[in-house]
Amino acid sequence: xxxxxxxxxxxxxxxxxxxxxxxxxxxxxxxxxxxxxxxxxxxxxxxxxxxxxxxxxxxxxxxxxxxxxxxxxxxxxxxxxxxxxxxxxxxxxxxxxxxxxxxxxxxxxxxxxxxxxxxxxxxxxxxxxxxxxxxxxxxxxxxxxxxxxxxxxxxxxxxxxxxxxxxxxxxxxxxxxxxxxxxxxxxxxxxxxxxxxxxxxxxxxxxxxxxxxxxxxxxxxxxxxxxxxxxxxxxxxxxxxxxxxxxxxxxxxxxxxxxxxxxxxxxxxxxxxxxxxxxxxxxxxxxxxxxxxxxxxxxxxxxxxxxxxxxxxxxxxxxxxxxxxxxxxxxxxxxxxxxxxxxxxxxxxxxxxxxxxxxxxxxxxxxxxxxxxxxxxxxxxxxxxxxxxxxxxxxxxxxxxxxxxxxxxxxxxxxxxxxxxxxxxxxxxxxxxxxxxxxxxxxxxxxxxxxxxxxxxxxxxxxxxxxxxxxxxxxxxxxxxxxxxxxxxxx
Amino acid sequence: xxxxxxxxxxxxxxxxxxxxxxxxxxxxxxxxxxxxxxxxxxxxxxxxxxxxxxxxxxxxxxxxxxxxxxxxxxxxxxxxxxxxxxxxxxxxxxxxxxxxxxxxxxxxxxxxxxxxxxxxxxxxxxxxxxxxxxxxxxxxxxxxxxxxxxxxxxxxxxxxxxxxxxxxxxxxxxxxxxxxxxxxxxxxxxxxxxxxxxxxxxxxxxxxxxxxxxxxxxxxxxxxxxxxxxxxxxxxxxxxxxxxxxxxxxxxxxxxxxxxxxxxxxxxxxxxxxxxxxxxxxxxxxxxxxxxxxxxxxxxxxxxxxxxx
Ligand SMILES: Cc1cc2nc3c(=O)[nH]c(=O)nc-3n(C[C@H](O)[C@H](O)[C@H](O)COP(=O)(O)OP(=O)(O)OC[C@H]3O[C@@H](n4cnc5c(N)ncnc54)[C@H](O)[C@@H]3O)c2cc1C
Ligand SMILES: Cc1cc2nc3c(=O)[nH]c(=O)nc-3n(C[C@H](O)[C@H](O)[C@H](O)COP(=O)(O)OP(=O)(O)OC[C@H]3O[C@@H](n4cnc5c(N)ncnc54)[C@H](O)[C@@H]3O)c2cc1C
Ligand code: SF4
Ligand code: SF4
Ligand code: FES
Numbered sequence: 001x002x003x004x005x006x007x008x009x010x011x012x013x014x015x016x017x018x019x020x021x022x023x024x025x026x027x028x029x030x031x032x033x034x035x036x037x038x039x040x041x042x043x044x045x046x047x048x049x050x051x052x053x054x055x056x057x058x059x060x061x062x063x064x065x066x067x068x069x070x071x072x073x074x075x076x077x078x079x080x081x082x083x084x085x086x087x088x089x090x091x092x093x094x095x096x097x098x099x100x101x102x103x104x105x106x107x108x109x110x111x112x113x114x115x116x117x118x119x120x121x122x123x124x125x126x127x128x129x130x131x132x133x134x135x136x137x138x139x140x141x142x143x144x145x146x147x148x149x150x151x152x153x154x155x156x157x158x159x160x161x162x163x164x165x166x167x168x169x170x171x172x173x174x175x176x177x178x179x180x181x182x183x184x185x186x187x188x189x190x191x192x193x194x195x196x197x198x199x200x201x202x203x204x205x206x207x208x209x210x211x212x213x214x215x216x217x218x219x220x221x222x223x224x225x226x227x228x229x230x231x232x233x234x235x236x237x238x239x240x241x242x243x244x245x246x247x248x249x250x251x252x253x254x255x256x257x258x259x260x261x262x263x264x265x266x267x268x269x270x271x272x273x274x275x276x277x278x279x280x281x282x283x284x285x286x287x288x289x290x291x292x293x294x295x296x297x298x299x300x301x302x303x304x305x306x307x308x309x310x311x312x313x314x315x316x317x318x319x320x321x322x323x324x325x326x327x328x329x330x331x332x333x334x335x336x337x338x339x340x341x342x343x344x345x346x347x348x349x350x351x352x353x354x355x356x357x358x359x360x361x362x363x364x365x366x367x368x369x370x371x372x373x374x375x376x377x378x379x380x381x382x383x384x385x386x387x388x389x390x391x392x393x394x395x396x397x398x399x400x401x402x403x404x405x406x407x408x409x410x411x412x413x414x415x416x417x418x419x420x421x422x423x424x425x426x427x428x429x430x431x432x433x434x435x436x437x438x439x440x441x442x443x444x445x446x447x448x449x450x451x452x453x454x455x456x457x458x459x460x461x462x463x464x465x466x467x468x469x470x471x472x473x474x475x476x477x478x479x480x481x482x483x484x485x486x487x488x489x490x491x
Numbered sequence: 492x493x494x495x496x497x498x499x500x501x502x503x504x505x506x507x508x509x510x511x512x513x514x515x516x517x518x519x520x521x522x523x524x525x526x527x528x529x530x531x532x533x534x535x536x537x538x539x540x541x542x543x544x545x546x547x548x549x550x551x552x553x554x555x556x557x558x559x560x561x562x563x564x565x566x567x568x569x570x571x572x573x574x575x576x577x578x579x580x581x582x583x584x585x586x587x588x589x590x591x592x593x594x595x596x597x598x599x600x601x602x603x604x605x606x607x608x609x610x611x612x613x614x615x616x617x618x619x620x621x622x623x624x625x626x627x628x629x630x631x632x633x634x635x636x637x638x639x640x641x642x643x644x645x646x647x648x649x650x651x652x653x654x655x656x657x658x659x660x661x662x663x664x665x666x667x668x669x670x671x672x673x674x675x676x677x678x679x680x681x682x683x684x685x686x687x688x689x690x691x692x693x694x695x696x697x698x699x700x701x702x703x704x705x706x707x708x709x710x711x712x713x714x715x716x717x718x719x720x721x722x723x724x725x726x727x728x729x730x731x732x733x734x735x736x737x738x739x740x741x742x743x744x745x746x747x748x749x750x751x752x753x754x755x756x757x758x759x760x761x762x763x764x765x766x767x768x769x770x771x772x773x774x775x776x777x778x779x780x781x782x783x784x785x786x787x788x789x790x791x792x793x794x795x796x797x798x799x800x
């Protein structure tokens with residue numbers, strides 16, 4: 001197979017992803033992209049040129065040996081392919097699904113220059129799912145999260161020696177991709193790692209934010225099982241900063257702390273009417289639906305307003321997820337209101353495509369100025385038209401309101417998805433931790449070191465809302481730096 | 492899991508649970524709350540920490556049965572476990588030496604008032620407590636409050652005990668009395684008891700009012716105290732999900748600004764709170780809550796679930 005001439009390979013078109021029909025899928029929360037079958041994966045793997053200098057690898061923030069794992073697939077060595085991926089990435093079933101591949105690995109793939117790049121993400125997902133599917137047959141145990149606090153902070157104290165064994169305890173705050181990755185890496189090195197998670201379920205945005213139809217929760221649970229199988233302990237229902245402080249952790253035997261608390265602060269627009277009933281932050285809307293399973297109400301207890309006409313404000317992944325959730329909850333019209341044009345939308349191209357297929361109505365170059373209520377409930381949203389001016393710092397053309405162009409849309413639910421910031425709950429309890437003006441933690445991007453000795457930070461709490469794979473990359477770098485710090489004692 | 496070590500019925504629909512939660516008990520302060528979940532498919536609901544015992548590692552929760560989650564909770568017994576419990580959440584109460592503080596508790600709101608009154612008492616404030624409920628069977632924690640209070644007055648909506656009327660009406664009379672006639676009012680408060688053995692350190696001024704109970708009650712109390720300019724602290728009970736400032740469900744307007752009750756509160760200046768907004772937002776899911784409860788009660792009748800009590 002490796003002997004095929006590259007010119008032949010280019011002729012094979014990129015293998016399509018089997019998907020649920022849009023007409024059907026808007027009636028359920030099942031996964032949209034069904035995943036490659038074995039023959040799809042083999043066919044796609046053969047497109048790879050096995051480049052001498054594989055550019056794809058440079059595009060992957062965690063440096064997966066893409067070339068090798070694709071070769072292993074083409075040789076039907078699926079388990080080995082998975083092992084190859086797991087050398088660098090402990091959450092492949094998740095990344096294969098949610099990475100913005102078009103901006104990362106696939107962007108660099110040589111085939112992409114003239115043709116379509118190899119579907120690296122889909123192949124990654126295929127090998128990860130293949131293993132998970134087999135495991136699902138053997139009834140995994142998802143209920144083993146330790147949410148009992150009877151063991152307290154853990155055994156008190158530890159020696160002052162300098163080998164990994166005696167100083168092996170590390171605390172990780174937050175169980176999103178950054179925390180899980182860091183914990184997994186450290187566990188592999190022999191450290192005893194405890195993750196403290198504020199919610200009752202681990203996973204961070206992967207469980208409370210990204211919807212089931214894009215990332216099935218059983219996949220996340222399974223990947224978390226894997227991290228636990230490495231020896232990581234996860235304690236849920238622990239809001240660090242409230243139940244104890246970082247200094248408490250450092251004083252009770254943890255040699256180092258990794259802060260990975262994400263971007264858990266919803267931004268609102270500060271326009272009139274934003275506190276009316278029926279107005280949600282995307283965080284609330286998605287948390288109700290995903291974490292609390294409100295889409296299964298009343299079988300599950302947490303309710304959510306099922307609007308008939310829903311406006312979602314924003315143009316990123318979070319906005320797409322909210323809009324598509326609203327559709328599945330039964331909305332007849334879902335308007336996605338975005339102040340720039342489609343070209344500037346930060347959401348993944350694939351998700352914009354999915355949203356359109358599902359009948360989400362894009363209201364572009366428009367910005368809400370007021371939400372108008374009736375009897376305490378949302379009734380209309382008033383928007384103003386925008387036009388694009390000169391490029392701003394981000395390189396995107398700046399939207400400017402068009403005077404006198406206001407128009408109203410009748411809606412009964414509004415979801416504000418204009419971004420999230422750093423939640424100050426924890427950081428405000430650590431006076432000696434230096435923050436940026438934005439409230440994000442100031443940390444070295446290579447070592448994740450903060451201004452406080454022994455404390456590292458990474459993921460969205462440092463970078464601002466970014467991506468799963470970047471958060472994982474940070475977790476990985478932190479693990480390396482934590483190991484070095486603990487072994488050498490040098491800060 | 493969080494084990495219930497003691498269950499006590501305080502009123503027909505109000506139960507107190509002592510729950511083993513050592514770490515929470517160590518950090519708990521008056522005014523803070525926890526969020527619990529009682530079933531795998533259940534909601535997250537906030538409950539105030541109404542007492543805490545650090546050495547035994549126990550916190551007390553007092554819950555009134557109003558809907559499905561609190562109904563499910565009330566079926567739990569000693570030895571049972573609450574599956575999720577997170578806290579202590581929210582800011583602690585401001586405990587200073589204010590002078591005379593009137594602590595107003597309405598219904599199940601008496602439970603959250605108690606730890607605050609206790610701490611204020613420790614700081615040598617003169618505590619006047621006004622407790623109210625629908626009727627005498629719904630007045631809870633009276634003996635406990637009596638111990639903490641320098642003066643204690645009871646009110647009931649139906650007149651079955653103490654002052655016949657709302658706590659806010661009684662407070663109004665009390666304020667008028669205090670302001671018009673000064674502190675010496677030996678014949679006043681026929682409906683209350685006064686701790687005779689405590690020296691009268693109240694000079695006739697009321698320095699602060701703490702009011703906790705249903706939102707309409709806190710609204711009414713705030714209206715009563717406003718003309719007197721007495722600082723009035725209320726503890727807001729907005730709907731919550733995470734309790735960590737992540738979702739914004741609990742937002743209210745205070746002094747014209749949007750605040751999150753779970754992290755900025757739960758206590759705010761009652762004179763600055765937009766109560767109409769709070770009241771409207773509390774009703775956001777009335778239809779759904781009713782449906783949940785109906786389905787649950789139906790199941791109970793069919794014997795599929797444990798009886799309510
Ligand atoms: C709706 C949505 C869709 C997205 N879609 C994509 C996508 O398609 N592709 C992509 O790459 N990225 C996507 N992202 C972004 C991506 O999910 C994040 O960049 C990533 O999850 C950040 O990881 P993290 O580990 O830094 O933080 P998070 O995933 O946010 O996890 C932080 C965790 O820390 C916990 N925590 C916070 N404070 C405390 C505390 N004081 N004590 C204990 N625990 C605490 C939180 O409860 C949470 O579980 C999306 C984000 C959202 C919200
Ligand atoms: C900070 C705080 C402290 C509280 N302390 C106590 C206490 O010590 N004792 C006590 O009995 N009650 C307390 N409450 C109120 C208690 O949380 C609600 O009674 C409970 O959530 C009702 O749930 P349910 O399913 O039984 O009833 P439902 O039928 O779901 O709701 C009944 C009413 O309770 C309110 N409510 C519903 N869901 C929530 C939610 N997730 N979060 C908050 N309120 C909700 C709504 O206004 C609703 O109309 C407190 C609330 C807050 C915000
Ligand atoms: S982890 Fe993401 S960027 Fe890296 S190879 Fe996989 S899909 Fe591409
Ligand atoms: S750049 Fe593309 S073709 Fe080359 S090795 Fe990577 S995936 Fe294969
Ligand atoms: S309950 Fe979510 S922000 Fe307060």
